[in-house]
Amino acid sequence: DTEVTQTPKHLVMGMTNKKSLKCEQHMGHRAMYWYKQKAKKPPELMFVYSYEKLSINESVPSRFSPECPNSSLLNLHLHALQPEDSALYLCASSQARGYGYTFGSGTRLTVV
Amino acid sequence: AQSVTQPDIHITVSEGASLELRCNYSYGATPYLFWYVQSPGQGLQLLLKYFSGDTLVQGIKGFEAEFKRSQSSFNLRKPSVHWSDAAEYFCAVGTYNTDKLIFGTGTRLQVFP
Numbered sequence: 001d002t003e004v005t006q007t008p009k010h011l012v013m014g015m016t017n018k019k020s021l022k023c024e025q026h027m028g029h030r031a032m033y034w035y036k037q038k039a040k041k042p043p044e045l046m047f048v049y050s051y052e053k054l055s056i057n058e059s060v061p062s063r064f065s066p067e068c069p070n071s072s073l074l075n076l077h078l079h080a081l082q083p084e085d086s087a088l089y090l091c092a093s094s095q096a097r098g099y100g101y102t103f104g105s106g107t108r109l110t111v112v
Numbered sequence: 113a114q115s116v117t118q119p120d121i122h123i124t125v126s127e128g129a130s131l132e133l134r135c136n137y138s139y140g141a142t143p144y145l146f147w148y149v150q151s152p153g154q155g156l157q158l159l160l161k162y163f164s165g166d167t168l169v170q171g172i173k174g175f176e177a178e179f180k181r182s183q184s185s186f187n188l189r190k191p192s193v194h195w196s197d198a199a200e201y202f203c204a205v206g207t208y209n210t211d212k213l214i215f216g217t218g219t220r221l222q223v224f225p
Contacts, residue, residue, distance in 0.1 A: 004155075031211050042202055042215035043156070050211060090155055097208055098144045098163040103155035 002027060006091050006104035014112055015081060021107045023074040023091030031055075032074040033101065034066060035090040043090055049074060081111045114139045116205050118216035126224050127195050133188040133219050135203030144206040145186040146213065147177055151199045159201075162186065173197070198223040 004025045013019050023032065031050045035043035048056035049068040063085075065077040074091055088108055092101035115138040125131055137143055144163040148156040160171025167179040177188045186203060203216040 006155075033211075040218075040220075042218055045212055048211045056210075056212060088153070092156075094211070097206060097211060098161075100144075100146050100158045100161045101156075101213065102158070103148075105155040106153075108153065 002102070004091055004093055004102050004104035006089075006107050008107060009105070010108045010110075012110045012112060013078065013081065015083070017081075018077070018079045020078065021076040021089055021091075021109075023076075023104055024072055025093040025102070026072055027093065027095070027102065028071075029093035029095050029102070030071070031094045032068065033092040033094075034074070034076050035092065037088045037090055037106070047076075078109075081109075083111050086110045114143065114205050114207065114214045116203050116214050116216035118201075118203055118219050120219045121217070122220045122222070124222040124224060125193050128192050131188075131190045131193045131197070131221070133201050133203075133221070135186045135188065135216060136184050137186065137203075137205045138184065139205060139207065141207070142181070144208075145177075145179060146204040146206070147171065147175070147186075147188045148202045148204060148215075149173075149199045150202065150218075156202065159188070193221075193223055195223045195225060197221060 007022045034046040037043045046060045047066040052068045067075040088106045090106045091104040094101045117136045146161045147159040150156045162179045201219045204213045206213045
């Protein structure tokens with residue numbers, strides 16, 4: 001299995017809702033990432049988990065809360081989001097530095 | 113600090129023509145270098161990577177890239193472009209001491225028949 005699977009593919013949520021994005025990989029990769037991508041922009045790093053521990057948090061607002069239940073799963077919990085948080089949220093994993101990331105196909109999030 | 117520059121925001125080529133996408137990086141040591149491709153609404157796919165050894169690297173879909181230390185460049189090339197190559201291309205740089213990749217701003221490739 002050489003894929004990163006993200007669910008759901010599309011999500012529409014209100015500003016008072018709580019939702020979660022899920023990401024799964026079975027490649028034995030040690031690091032997992034959340035990126036946010038706005039239209040016509042490069043991906044922006046949000047969080048990095050290395051060996052299931054949060055290693056990088058790019059000063060992301062607390063309305064985004066990551067969770068890594070085990071080495072194969074990564075969640076992003078969303079609460080009280082703003083319309084400007086609408087974007088494509090990408091999950092990625094990597095075997096080691098220098099090997100590059102494997103990206104999922106993303107979750108298209110719309111906040112209304 | 114590391115940085116990546118992709119000078120061309122948008123490139124248009126005819127199908128069958130050759131292609132070169134430019135990427136320049138700023139970093140004190142030898143970086144890890146990557147090219148990714150993204151189709152609309154999709155995730156990013158790794159085309160090729162360089163972190164040591166032969167400076168000319170071959171990737172998927174007929175792409176290649178050459179690392180030139182003297183020019184701090186890692187340009188992506190393809191001898192003959194296909195209509196399916198139309199997409200956004202991102203150059204990225206990483207280092208040995210961080211998990212973080214820095215992405216360039218991207219180059220949008222349009223292919224005319």
